[in-house]
Amino acid sequence: MTTRQPNTALEHLFRESGWTLRQFAQAINRIGTERGTPLNYTKPSIHQWLQGQMPREAVRPLILEALSRRFNRPVTSSEAGFPVSPDQLKRPTGTVDGLLDLGREDMDPSRRSVLGAGLFSVALTIPGWQDVVGRMDAIKVDPQRRIGQPEVQAVTAMTERLSDLDDDFGGRYARPMSAAFLVNTVAPYLKADASEEVRKSMLSTASFLCYLTGWMAVDEGAHGRAQQYYVKSLELAGASGDHMTYCHVLRGMSVQAANLGHGVPAVRYANAAAEASPESSPRMRAFMAGQQAHAYALAGERKNALHSLREAERAVNQAESQLGTFGGFSSATLAYSTAEVRHALGDTKGSVESLHDHFHLRDSSDSKRSEIKFGAMLAERQLEIGHLEAACATWATALDSYPGIHSGRVDEQVRRIPSLLFPYRSNPVARQMYERSRELCTK
Structure with a gap:
């Protein structure tokens, strides 16, 4: 008869965290709720794990994520004394093959609730611009297929249609279609013979479609899956030399983190987006500074939050005479950002006022989904005061x-x-x- 050995690796991480047994259990339960699978672990469960009982396989990723959030760094299975899962042993796939794997899982209804799809990681490693620019795994070109600008234009037009469907009906409705288009049309185009100019244009267009699909996953609540799409989008943007989309994706990752209440990673992504920005037009500055303000406020950095908000206000005012927006950032968006900053800094009444400003400034270009989402947010804050x-x-x-x-x-x-x-x-x-x-x- 064997005697169970204490998990000294997990014990070490627990001591390093400074948590009590109860706080460790609560952190895991919160992540379960965030993922859509509420849990009810208590002190005895943590004690049993420390004594060597192996947590259920489905719970181990949540334990690792709780510790990663506590330390603000990745915590691996082996570091916590857990067996390495088969998924972790897989060799890394290339950008296009990885994109195919992601898309196929989203196309298959039986796999769309795959374990971890909704688990947001605060310690995600993102590729820097210098790590991805002009680099991509070697692709075996299909000599039987050649593409030109018409195919690029078709993918661009389809991406716009999918974005409209997402705005009008929501991510749960549009994402399977977007994933199917990525798998059945765009990925084969990425492997087709093409001129260097066309190839880069297709990579850039695919990057934005990948980002859009990740945005749809966020809307559906599949936050871990969204992060996977976002990383692939960064890789494609770098391979095409599309600096603008690279920054756009980083900002989107900050929005995702902020909406989940994770201020520190939200600041990290927002600052990375601003620092890598290839231009400093008023609209672009507003687009970046507005998100930085929200992220700083959530992280408790009041001075930086207010400074960034003033920068966004100045930039929007400078751009008022220009037609159009960048990334949809407008006076209405600024009012929403102001509402989020004020709420994060404890001024709920001011947040309500700013949300009213947002609704007064909205126009026909704003989506029905955001109208419902921001309306429900306004109602909650009205009740709060x-x-x-x-x-x-x-x-x-x-x-x-x-x-x-x-x-x-x-x-x-x-x-x-x-x-x-x-x-x-x-x-x-x-x-x-x-x-x-x-x-x-x-x-």
Whole structure:
């Protein structure tokens, strides 16, 4: 009969974390909830793991992520005394083959809930511009296929259509189509014979489509999968020399981290995007500084947050006479960024005022999904400052359009309404909204 040996590796990490057993368990449970699989671990579970009982395979990635977040660095299976999983033993695949693997899993309904797809990693290693610019694994060219600018234009046009579908109906609706297009059309184009100019243009276009697919994954709540798409997008952008898309993706990664409440990585990505930016037009500065402001605020860096917000305001004002926006950043976006900064710095009332400004400044170019999402956000903050009936009215407007949206983020906001209104059911307006939201949640 063998005696179980204590997991000294995990014990060392636990001591280094400074957590109590209860705090370690709570950190794991929070990540489970974030991933959509609520857990209820307590002190005895942690104690058993430290004494040598091996955690379930499905839980090990959550334990590693909890420790990675605590230390702000990657923590590996072997470092924690866990067996290395078969997935970790796989040899790294090339950019195109890796993209094919990602897309095929998203096309297959039976694999779209694959373990870890929704697990966001704060310690993700991202390739720097100098690491990816002009570099890519050697691709075996298909001599039977040659592409030119018409194929590039077709992929660009299809990407715009997919972006419109995402805006109109949500990421859950559009992502399988985007993944199928990546696998069936774009990946073969990347392996086709082409001139150097066409090849770089196709790589650049594929990079943005990959980023868009990652953005759809974020909207669906598959945060780990989104990060995988984002890294592939960075690799493709570097291979094509597309500095602008590279910066755009980094900023998107900051937005993802910020929306999940992770201020430190949000700052890291936002600053990396700003530092790598190939231009400093007013719109570009506003696009970058607005996100930096939100990230700094979440990280508790008040002075930097307010400085970046003022920079974004100056840049938007300088660009007011110019047509168009960069990355959709406009006066309405600035008002939203201001709302997020104010809320993160503890000024909920000011955040409500800024969200009202956002809705007054919106125009037809803004998506229905963002209208619902920001409306639900406004309602929650109105309730937070005691404006119960105003919150219910705001929720009512948002819910009018909700049935047509297939968005995991919006679903999550709607699911919160009944619990938020439960204490106020004695109010007729609140009770009516409580019942309406409960009914929507059961459909």
